[in-house]
Amino acid sequence: xxxxxxxxxxxxxxxxxxxxxxxxxxxxxxxxxxxxxxxxxxxxxxxxxxxxxxxxxxxxxxxxxxxxxxxxxxxxxxxxxxxxxxxxxxxxxxxxxxxxxxxxxxxxxxxxxxxxxxxxxxxxxxxxxxxxxxxxxxxxxxxxxxxxxxxxxxxxxxxxxxxxxxxxxxxxxxxxxxxxx
Amino acid sequence: xxxxxxxxxxxxxxxxxxxxxxxxxxxxxxxxxxxxxxxxxxxxxxxxxxxxxxxxxxxxxxxxxxxxxxxxxxxxxxxxxxxxxxxxxxxxxxxxxxxxxxxxxxxxxxxxxxxxxxxxxxxxxxxxxxxxxxxxxxxxxxxxxxxxxxxxxxxxxxxxxxxxxxxxxxxxxxxxxxxxx
DNA sequence: TCGCCCATGTAAAGAGTTACATGATTAA
DNA sequence: TTAATCATGTAACTCTTTACATGGGCGA
Numbered sequence: 001x002x003x004x005x006x007x008x009x010x011x012x013x014x015x016x017x018x019x020x021x022x023x024x025x026x027x028x029x030x031x032x033x034x035x036x037x038x039x040x041x042x043x044x045x046x047x048x049x050x051x052x053x054x055x056x057x058x059x060x061x062x063x064x065x066x067x068x069x070x071x072x073x074x075x076x077x078x079x080x081x082x083x084x085x086x087x088x089x090x091x092x093x094x095x096x097x098x099x100x101x102x103x104x105x106x107x108x109x110x111x112x113x114x115x116x117x118x119x120x121x122x123x124x125x126x127x128x129x130x131x132x133x134x135x136x137x138x139x140x141x142x143x144x145x146x147x148x149x150x151x152x153x154x155x156x157x158x159x160x161x162x163x164x165x166x167x168x169x170x171x172x173x174x175x176x177x178x179x180x181x
Numbered sequence: 182x183x184x185x186x187x188x189x190x191x192x193x194x195x196x197x198x199x200x201x202x203x204x205x206x207x208x209x210x211x212x213x214x215x216x217x218x219x220x221x222x223x224x225x226x227x228x229x230x231x232x233x234x235x236x237x238x239x240x241x242x243x244x245x246x247x248x249x250x251x252x253x254x255x256x257x258x259x260x261x262x263x264x265x266x267x268x269x270x271x272x273x274x275x276x277x278x279x280x281x282x283x284x285x286x287x288x289x290x291x292x293x294x295x296x297x298x299x300x301x302x303x304x305x306x307x308x309x310x311x312x313x314x315x316x317x318x319x320x321x322x323x324x325x326x327x328x329x330x331x332x333x334x335x336x337x338x339x340x341x342x343x344x345x346x347x348x349x350x351x352x353x354x355x356x357x358x359x360x361x362x
Numbered sequence: 363t364c365g366c367c368c369a370t371g372t373a374a375a376g377a378g379t380t381a382c383a384t385g386a387t388t389a390a
Numbered sequence: 391t392t393a394a395t396c397a398t399g400t401a402a403c404t405c406t407t408t409a410c411a412t413g414g415g416c417g418a
Binding site: 182215218219223243 | 405406407408415
């Protein structure tokens with residue numbers, strides 16, 4: 001996973017490991033986190049497999065290692081990108097907790113849910129700030145899909161907040177979902 | 182994570198590893214998957230830590246190992262259940278792909294998104310079947326929270342399908358989200 | 363008797379986290 | 391000068407997946 005993402009970040013230009021980390025945080029960071037402890041070994045593996053080449057460019061007394069994608073790496077990346085999108089991926093820790101909430105005392109339950117709702121609201125704020133940042137930019141058609149993931153995050157967070165509110169008030173569950181007609 | 186879930190499943194009665202696997206599939210399975218390869222070692226760890234005790238009850242020529250939660254295990258479980266619910270958990274593989282879709286040829290992109298939408302629709306059908314199964318049951322108030330996770334799954338999957346359709350048609354992204362007024 | 367579900371496990375490999383360890387540059 | 395950020399990495403650990411290995415019970 002991280003290997004594919006790292007390759008993707010290197011599509012357009014050569015980057016250092018640190019750059020890649022920043023790009024992940026600022027871009028895909030909405031739904032994916034990477035640590036240095038996983039990133040640097042991943043870059044090493046990719047280099048060993050021949051997907052990347054490195055060039056050390058000392059700037060001042062500081063070592064900087066730029067990674068460059070090979071043709072083989074490019075193929076690998078597009079293979080991943082074109083591979084099937086089945087569902088089922090993310091395990092949701094919080095839902096797992098809620099699943100057992102019937103066994104929890106009402107006050108704590110109430111408090112946990114409110115906490116979760118607030119965390120989601122804060123997160124939504126961050127996402128909306130991001131949205132605003134991109135809103136004024138030109139050539140948005142060049143990164144429609146990149147942006148679409150941000151909007152996905154916003155949608156889902158909004159729904160999650162609605163859901164929290166709904167079950168905090170113990171409203172009827174079937175009212176939560178949309179019935180077609 | 183899996184350890185906590187296994188403990189949760191053992192709250193009410195003693196179960197075998199196999200039982201726990203089934204319970205996870207049928208309950209929390211909406212958003213969490215566990216394999217035997219992770220479950221059995223997890224149960225072993227929990228036993229070593231003193232959270233579980235085991236009792237072998239051979240039934241016929243078949244060995245069956247029932248797990249029973251100790252008081253210590255119960256405490257551990259409720260500690261987990263009461264621990265903070267921050268956000269950020271699930272890495273979403275598919276979103277990671279979509280993030281790079283600007284670099285993909287339109288036809289493949291189109292196809293992948295449609296594929297994803299269809300997978301989500303199939304998944305939604307499964308969830309709605311589950312919903313129907315629970316719909317007729319009595320004492321629904323005893324598992325309101327358990328059920329709420331199913332409804333969460335339905336909500337989110339519906340939103341995801343909407344999002345797929347929206348971006349497949351390349352509609353304006355800001356129209357996706359709800360603006361308060 | 364054949365296939366499916368029940369039932370328990372191990373081994374190898376993969377992926378990631380956290381903490382540690384080091385040091386340079388830059389802006390307040 | 392000091393704190394933040396830039397920059398790279400390792401080590402130990404945890405968790406999980408996939409594949410393998412074994413065998414009983416049961417219904418058609």
